[in-house]
Amino acid sequence: MATRGQLRVYLGAAPGVGKTYRMLEEGRRRRDRGTDVLVGFAECHGRRLTEALLAGLEVVPRKQMSYRGASFTEMDLAAVLARRPRVALVDELAHTNVPGSGNVKRWQDIEQLLDAGIDVITTVNIQHLESLNDVVEKVTGVIQRETVPDEIVRRAEQIELVDMAPEALRKRMEHGNVYPPEKIDAALGNYFRLGNLTALRELALFWVAGKVDEQLDRYRADHHITTTWETRERVVVALTGGPEGETLIRRAGRIAARTKGADLMAVHVARSDGLAGGDPAILARQRVLVESLGGTYHQVVGTNVPTALLEFARGVNATQLVLGASRRGRLAQIFAPGVGVTTTAESGSIDVHLVTHEEVNRGRRRVSPARGLPAARRLAGLVSAAVGLPLLTVALTQAREHFSLPNNILLYLVAVVGVALVGGLYPALFAAVAGFLLLNWYFTPPIHQLTVAEGENILALGVFLLVAVAVSAVVDLAARRTGEAARARAEAETLSTLAGSVLRGERPLPALLEQVRETFGLAAVTLLERRPDVAPGAERRRSPHAWRIAASVGGTPSTAPSDGDVAVSIGDDLTLVLRGRPLHAADQRVVEAFAAQAAVALRQERLTEQAAAVGSLAEVDRMRTALLSAVSHDLRTPLASATAAVTSLRSPDVAFSAADRDELLATAEESMQRLARLVENVLDMSRLQAGALVMHLHLISVAEVIPRAIDDLGEAARDVRVQVAEEVSEVYVDPALLERVLVNLISNALRYSPAGRPPLITVSEHGGQVEARIIDHGPGLPVTERERVFLPFQRLGDRDNGTGVGLGLALSRGLAEAMGGSLLPETTPGGGLTMTLSLRAHRAACLDGARR
Numbered sequence: 050m051a052t053r054g055q056l057r058v059y060l061g062a063a064p065g066v067g068k069t070y071r072m073l074e075e076g077r078r079r080r081d082r083g084t085d086v087l088v089g090f091a092e093c094h095g096r097r098l099t100e101a102l103l104a105g106l107e108v109v110p111r112k113q114m115s116y117r118g119a120s121f122t123e124m125d126l127a128a129v130l131a132r133r134p135r136v137a138l139v140d141e142l143a144h145t146n147v148p149g150s151g152n153v154k155r156w157q158d159i160e161q162l163l164d165a166g167i168d169v170i171t172t173v174n175i176q177h178l179e180s181l182n183d184v185v186e187k188v189t190g191v192i193q194r195e196t197v198p199d200e201i202v203r204r205a206e207q208i209e210l211v212d213m214a215p216e217a218l219r220k221r222m223e224h225g226n227v228y229p230p231e232k233i234d235a236a237l238g239n240y241f242r243l244g245n246l247t248a249l250r251e252l253a254l255f256w257v258a259g260k261v262d263e264q265l266d267r268y269r270a271d272h273h274i275t276t277t278w279e280t281r282e283r284v285v286v287a288l289t290g291g292p293e294g295e296t297l298i299r300r301a302g303r304i305a306a307r308t309k310g311a312d313l314m315a316v317h318v319a320r321s322d323g324l325a326g327g328d329p330a331i332l333a334r335q336r337v338l339v340e341s342l343g344g345t346y347h348q349v350v351g352t353n354v355p356t357a358l359l360e361f362a363r364g365v366n367a368t369q370l371v372l373g374a375s376r377r378g379r380l381a382q383i384f385a386p387g388v389g390v391t392t393t394a395e396s397g398s399i400d401v402h403l404v405t406h407e408e409v410n411r412g413r414r415r416v417s418p419a420r421g422l423p424a425a426r427r428l429a430g431l432v433s434a435a436v437g438l439p440l441l442t443v444a445l446t447q448a449r450e451h452f453s454l455p456n457n458i459l460l461y462l463v464a465v466v467g468v469a470l471v472g473g474l475y476p477a478l479f480a481a482v483a484g485f486l487l488l489n490w491y492f493t494p495p496i497h498q499l500t501v502a503e504g505e506n507i508l509a510l511g512v513f514l515l516v517a518v519a520v521s522a523v524v525d526l527a528a529r530r531t532g533e534a535a536r537a538r539a540e541a542e543t544l545s546t547l548a549g550s551v552l553r554g555e556r557p558l559p560a561l562l563e564q565v566r567e568t569f570g571l572a573a574v575t576l577l578e579r580r581p582d583v584a585p586g587a588e589r590r591r592s593p594h595a596w597r598i599a600a601s602v603g604g605t606p607s608t609a610p611s612d613g614d615v616a617v618s619i620g621d622d623l624t625l626v627l628r629g630r631p632l633h634a635a636d637q638r639v640v641e642a643f644a645a646q647a648a649v650a651l652r653q654e655r656l657t658e659q660a661a662a663v664g665s666l667a668e669v670d671r672m673r674t675a676l677l678s679a680v681s682h683d684l685r686t687p688l689a690s691a692t693a694a695v696t697s698l699r700s701p702d703v704a705f706s707a708a709d710r711d712e713l714l715a716t717a718e719e720s721m722q723r724l725a726r727l728v729e730n731v732l733d734m735s736r737l738q739a740g741a742l743v744m745h746l747h748l749i750s751v752a753e754v755i756p757r758a759i760d761d762l763g764e765a766a767r768d769v770r771v772q773v774a775e776e777v778s779e780v781y782v783d784p785a786l787l788e789r790v791l792v793n794l795i796s797n798a799l800r801y802s803p804a805g806r807p808p809l810i811t812v813s814e815h816g817g818q819v820e821a822r823i824i825d826h827g828p829g830l831p832v833t834e835r836e837r838v839f840l841p842f843q844r845l846g847d848r849d850n851g852t853g854v855g856l857g858l859a860l861s862r863g864l865a866e867a868m869g870g871s872l873l874p875e876t877t878p879g880g881g882l883t884m885t886l887s888l889r890a891h892r893a894a895c896l897d898g899a900r901r
Contacts, residue, residue, distance in 0.1 A: 054163040056205040058142065061174040062253040063246050065227035066213040068172035069093060069140055073102035075170055076138045080106065087134035089162075090124035090155075092141055096226065106138075114147045117815060121147045126158045129167075136168045143177035143197040156197050172211075173197060175253040188248045189240055190833035210257045215246035239831040282311035285362045286339075286371040287388075290317060293373045293406035294335040300404050301371040302342040313344030314365060318357045330641025337649055355391040362399055369400045430472010434480035437464055442487050449492075457492045458513045465517040469524040477521030485514045558650040562602040565643045569636065571629035573603035576647055577610065579622045599623070599651055617644040623651070691720035719763075729789075744783040744867065748891060751812050751821050752777065754784060758791035765799055768807035777814045778890035782868045787888075790861045790872075794823045794884050797858060801827030801882070818887045826881040835874045861886075 057075075061068040069091060080086045088108040093099040109129055111122035123146055129137055139162070144155040152158050159169050176185040179196045186192050202208065213221070219241060222233055286301035288294045298315060305311040317332060336346040351357025362370050372389045393401045441464055445457055452460075461484040469477035488510060489499055562574045578599040598606050610616035613626035617640055625644040632640065694717035697703065698710065705713070752773045759766045780787075798808035802825045809824045830838060839862045862872040870888040877883045 052166050054166050054168040055207075056159070056163060057168070057170045057207040057209070058202055058205045059170070059172045059209050059211050060202070060253060060257065061172065061211045062213065062250045063176075063215075063218060063241070064174055065218055065222060065241075066211045068174070068211045070096075070099050070102065071209070071211055072138055072140065072170050072172050073099065073106070076106055076136070077102060079136055085135040087129065087132055087137050089126075089129045089137045089139040090141070091138060094227075095229070098226075107134075114149060116147050116149065123147055123150055124155070124158060126151060126161065129162060130165055133165070134167060136170060137162055139169055139171045142171045142173040142201070143195045145195050154197070156201050160201075173202065175249055175256060178202065178256065181252055181256070184252065185249070188252075189245050191240060208257065210253060212250065212253065215243050215250065218246060219243065239833050282308040282369070283314060283365055283367040284311055284369045284371065285314045285316055285365065285367040287358055287373070287392075288315055288317045288332065288335055289373070290329075290332050291373075292331060294331065295338060296406045297371055297373050297404055298335060298338050298342065298344075300402070302344070304369060304371065304402070305344070313339065313342060314347060314367070315339040315344055316347045316349060316358065316361050318349055318351050318354045318361075329639060330645050333642045333645040337645070354388050355395060358388075358392055359395055359399070362396075367399060369402065370396060371402045371404060374403050374405045427472045427476055430468050430476030431479065433471050434464075434468045434476050434483065437468070438480060438483050438487060442491055446491055454488075454492055454509065457488060458509055461488055462513060462517060462520075466520050466524075469521040474521050474525030477524065478518060481514055481517030481521060484517065485510055488513065558600050558647060558654050559602060561643065561647055561650055562600055565625075565627070565640065566603050566629075569627070569629075569632060569640070571603065571627050573601065573606055573613075573628045575601040575606040575613070575626045575628070576651065577607065577624045577626055578651075579624075596624070600647075604628075615640065617641055619644050619648045623648055687720035687724040691717045691724070694720070744786060746781050746783055746868075748779050748781055749784050749787075750777065750779050751787070751819055751888070754787050754791060755810055755812070755821070758788050758795055761788070761792050762796060762799070766795060769795060769799070770807060770809045772809065772811045774811075774813040777812055778819055780819050780888040781891050782870075782888060786864045786868065790864050790886065791821070791823075793858065793861045794872075794886065798823050798825040798827075798882075798884070801825055803827060814890055817890050819890050821886040821888075823884045823886070824877055824881065825883075826877060826879065829876060829880055830874060830882050832876075838874065839872075858884075 059068045059071050073088075073091060076086045076088065086106060088103065088106050090111070091099075091103060091108070093103070109125050109132065112125040112128075114121050114123055124139065139155065139159055142156050142159065146152060146155060146158070152161070159171060162169050175181060176189070176191075176193050177196050178199050180199045182193050182196050218227075219237060221227055222237060222241060225233065282305070284301050284305040286297050288297065301315075302313055305313040315335070339346050347361065349357050349361050351360070358370070361367075370392070372392060375389050389401075389403050393403070438461075441460065445452060445460065465477055465480045465484055468480040486499070490497060493510065558576070562576065565571070566574045576599045577596040579595060580597055596609055598608070601607075607613045607626040607628055610618075610624045610626055613628040614631050615627040615637070617625040617627075617637070619625060623644075625640070625647055627640070694713040698705070698713050698717075752771075755771055759769055759771075795808065795810070802808050806826045809822075811822045811824065813820055813822075839859050858872075865872040865886055865888075868888065870886060873885050873887070875883045875885060
């Protein structure tokens with residue numbers, strides 16, 4: 050099996066920075082060193098300097114392919130595999146192959162070459178990476194149809210960024226080194242604006258920086274390097290789950306903010322024995338705070354907190370570590386240095402910040418201890434000690450001749466262990482003391498006295514008592530730890546289920562409250578919000594009128610905190626009220642974590658509602674403003690022309706010739722027709738948006754409707770050319786609405802067509818669709834504006850007030866879609882705009898109906 054080839058990627062910050070040029074330069078360098086290099090595919094875009102680099106390189110002829118009546122060229126993958134060069138140059142990694150090719154994407158072709166043991170050098174632009182697709186669309190307004198999975202590029206052995214200053218790239222375009230002269234102005238004014246290029250450049254730099262970080266982390270791990278390399282500032286803040294955490298987070302955030310690009314990371318070290326090391330509710334709030342500051346939250350498990358903390362910091366290559374000053378008093382610090390002092394001493398090259406806070410010298414936070422064994426087992430232990438020890442004593446006194454004192458001590462020790470297993474610490478201590486006394490009274494000379502004659506017997510009894518007490522303590526501690534670990538595991542599972550239910554739910558807040566209700570078996574859970582007109586005074590807060598229900602699940606909701614069995618306060622304005630049964634103190638910690646998340650979910654829900662409301666109001670305001678603008682300008686223009694013509698004709702002071710009268714009447718008629726069309730468009734658009742448009746569908750040929758539409762436009766459309774293919778199916782549409790669509794489209798094409806190049810209308814049928822193309826050779830439309838052109842009441846900056854209210858294309862698309870068709874803009878080859886109206890062919894519709 051051949052060794053897999055290596056991939057080298059030239060990553061471009063933007064189109065035109067010189068990726069293909071660099072790829073071909075590298076190919077020539079390797080050829081000059083004696084390497085077998087083959088050009089599998091190179092797209093030079095007519096750039097002569099790039100084409101010059103192909104001279105002397107072996108190039109595989111492209112494969113000719115046909116699709117939908119057009120001819121295309123693609124890389125001949127089979128020829129490259131058969132030739133088996135050492136290195137293949139393959140341009141445009143994200144390219145989509147013509148249907149009928151062996152692979153859908155070119156990166157799949159490259160994967161085959163790599164699997165065959167061929168090294169590949171390729172190119173790709175940052176906007177084609179799948180993870181950045183939506184970001185690039187927001188920045189540039191252009192949807193990238195061709196993308197490549199990030200993992201394909203990340204797996205490359207070498208990635209080289211091809212960068213150029215935005216100003217230099219724009220200069221290069223102005224000199225004609227990127228696009229033909231006729232496309233330069235449109236490109237510079239749209240995709241290649243200075244802001245767009247700067248944003249794309251920053252995206253490329255950050256993406257490559259992330260790749261470099263991965264390589265650095267891999268190198269450090271492979272070479273077992275644990276010391277910090279200060280290649281990038283990373284600030285780690287240690288959280289204990291105490292209230293001082295917010296102070297530490299904000300301080301760490303300020304430290305990170307001083308260095309642009311610094312990472313902020315918060316870490317909580319959980320005990321490896323499963324014991325709770327912090328308040329879950331406090332940690333949940335602190336996690337929200339960290340993420341709001343742009344940081345990330347992490348949790349690690351470790352027995353030794355300083356060691357676990359430093360291992361994490363070194364693992365992420367942190368440069369600074371923020372810790373809180375010790376909460377313990379000075380006397381306690383004498384016997385044990387504490388986490389802060391130990392971490393500072395062992396931190397090495399990591400800078401440690403010990404931050405004072407309000408909890409200093411207040412002592413450690415006390416976590417409520419687990420209750421250990423239940424009362425029933427402790428009672429059973431006492432009973433077994435009270436009954437078992439006397440029985441054992443009676444049995445041993447009857448067999449005194451057969452057992453020595455050491456044997457008796459071992460048997461009593463077994464009895465104490467049994468009591469410890471049954472009842473825990475206190476029954477075992479009672480059994481140990483009682484056993485000590487019974488052994489002394491009945492089996493240690495002098496018998497029936499609490500004195501010991503021989504020294505070795507004193508030692509034996511003392512060892513018995515110590516062992517019995519130690520075993521009792523160990524058994525009881527194990528029981529407590531088991532209970533605590535089980536509770537910690539249950540809390541973790543509950544919180545994990547909480548996170549999953551919130552993430553999966555379409556409405557996080559109701560899902561979260563329902564999870565609380567189900568987890569604790571409650572009748573109702575209510576989130577109360579204090580009314581804004583009520584002050585947060587204690588007396589007023591207890592009143593039912595001071596609260597309103599923000600969300601509720603289960604039975605009858607609570608209207609005040611006093612209505613429930615448990616009330617968890619979330620600041621001054623929110624309270625989570627649980628009704629159904631009281632909760633144990635240990636359960637309330639988990640409920641507080643739920644409450645903190647409920648506050649976050651409520652805030653997100655409110656923000657979503659506000660965004661939706663603002664968006665709707667903004668749209669209504671935009672439509673109102675646009676309509677007023679249309680009425681004040683576009684509708685007034687034909688009215689003014691018609692009024693002027695009629696007023697002139699009625700004037701007794703001027704004697705008009707017959708030709709002048711005809712011209713004025715024609716002006717008035719044309720203005721009134723234009724006014725009628727504008728009013729009809731506005732009315733039809735309102736009916737369309739209200740869903741009240743009535744259609745009368747008939748079977749008709751599109752070719753029959755085109756002449757009527759041209760006639761409606763009068764003399765202005767006399768030069769429009771029409772080409773209809775043979776055997777075009779009929780369509781099932783409303784003829785009057787189809788005529789309206791064509792009139793609007795042809796009128797728009799006439800408006801922007803240059804003199805001597807009238808629009809062309811073609812009708813053909815492809816794949817069950819009848820397509821009418823209205824083609825003009827005007828200034829065209831930037832790709833970024835192709836969807837905006839279909840919005841009502843806009844003309845993309847057109848200041849000609851006689852061109853209409855900006856409803857023609859919006860109405861045309863709406864009518865086309867209402868009749869089951871579509872209307873899409875395309876670029877006319879050679880410049881201009883082509884509007885493609887697609888309608889379902891009646892023949893195809895019949896075939897589909899027959900199949901069903």
